Amino acid sequence: ELKVEQNPLFLSMQEGKNYTIYCNYSTTSDRLYWYRQDPGKSLESLFVLLSNGAVKQEGRLMASLDTKARLSTLHITAAVHDLSATYFCAVDSYRTSGTYKYIFGTGTRLKVLA
Amino acid sequence: DTGVSQDPRHKITKRGQNVTFRCDPISEHNRLYWYRQTLGQGPEFLTYFQNEAQLEKSRLLSDRFSAERPKGSFSTLEIQRTEQGDSAMYLCASSINRGESSYEQYFGPGTRLTVT
Numbered sequence: 143e144l145k146v147e148q149n150p151l152f153l154s155m156q157e158g159k160n161y162t163i164y165c166n167y168s169t170t171s172d173r174l175y176w177y178r179q180d181p182g183k184s185l186e187s188l189f190v191l192l193s194n195g196a197v198k199q200e201g202r203l204m205a206s207l208d209t210k211a212r213l214s215t216l217h218i219t220a221a222v223h224d225l226s227a228t229y230f231c232a233v234d235s236y237r238t239s240g241t242y243k244y245i246f247g248t249g250t251r252l253k254v255l256a
Numbered sequence: 257d258t259g260v261s262q263d264p265r266h267k268i269t270k271r272g273q274n275v276t277f278r279c280d281p282i283s284e285h286n287r288l289y290w291y292r293q294t295l296g297q298g299p300e301f302l303t304y305f306q307n308e309a310q311l312e313k314s315r316l317l318s319d320r321f322s323a324e325r326p327k328g329s330f331s332t333l334e335i336q337r338t339e340q341g342d343s344a345m346y347l348c349a350s351s352i353n354r355g356e357s358s359y360e361q362y363f364g365p366g367t368r369l370t371v372t
Contacts, residue, residue, distance in 0.1 A: 244304070
């Protein structure tokens with residue numbers, strides 16, 4: 143069964159500091175996604191990672207993918223308060239039926255302190 | 257491009273009633289997804305469509321749940337004989353296969369269901 147686990151579940155960090163969120167998944171995946179969710183809001187797509195070694199950056203966030211290790215990371219550089227949110231990774235997995243299954247991680251609730 | 261829209265945004269119903277939610281995807285998107293999210297959890301996949309075909313259905317989707325996308329455009333999610341455990345946010349997303357952003361999902365605002 144495909145499982146997606148994130149670490150840590152909760153993260154409180156000071157402004158200006160760097161930190162990394164980890165996303166492990168249990169089986170082969172075709173694509174890995176990172177999303178942001180603000181309280182009471184829907185999900186906003188941040189990154190789509192398609193292949194081993196893929197790295198994408200937007201502002202203070204950088205995501206990478208290691209398909210051999212089944213690991214993705216979301217690195218936060220010089221955190222600012224506006225980055226406070228819950229971050230989800232998600233994978234889709236091709237099934238022998240020819241369809242896809244989509245699994246989200248547990249989420250990492252990030253709070254950036256001034 | 258007005259984004260993914262969902263209607264209603266909030267629904268309060270009594271246990272045992274039927275409810276139907278609507279999702280309008282981004283116009284050129286051929287895939288449409290339904291998820292359920294409870295407080296403090298990640299979205300749980302329910303089902304997805306490619307055009308009008310329903311391609312995958314989660315075991316979470318009991319026989320009380322049904323989804324349709326009759327003309328490959330908007331979709332409806334119906335819950336029959338609602339139970340208190342159905343209380344959640346129901347999220348719709350859509351996507352299209354487009355190069356580097358292959359099947360990137362764009363989410364709607366969600367429909368919050370409360371079953372009393």
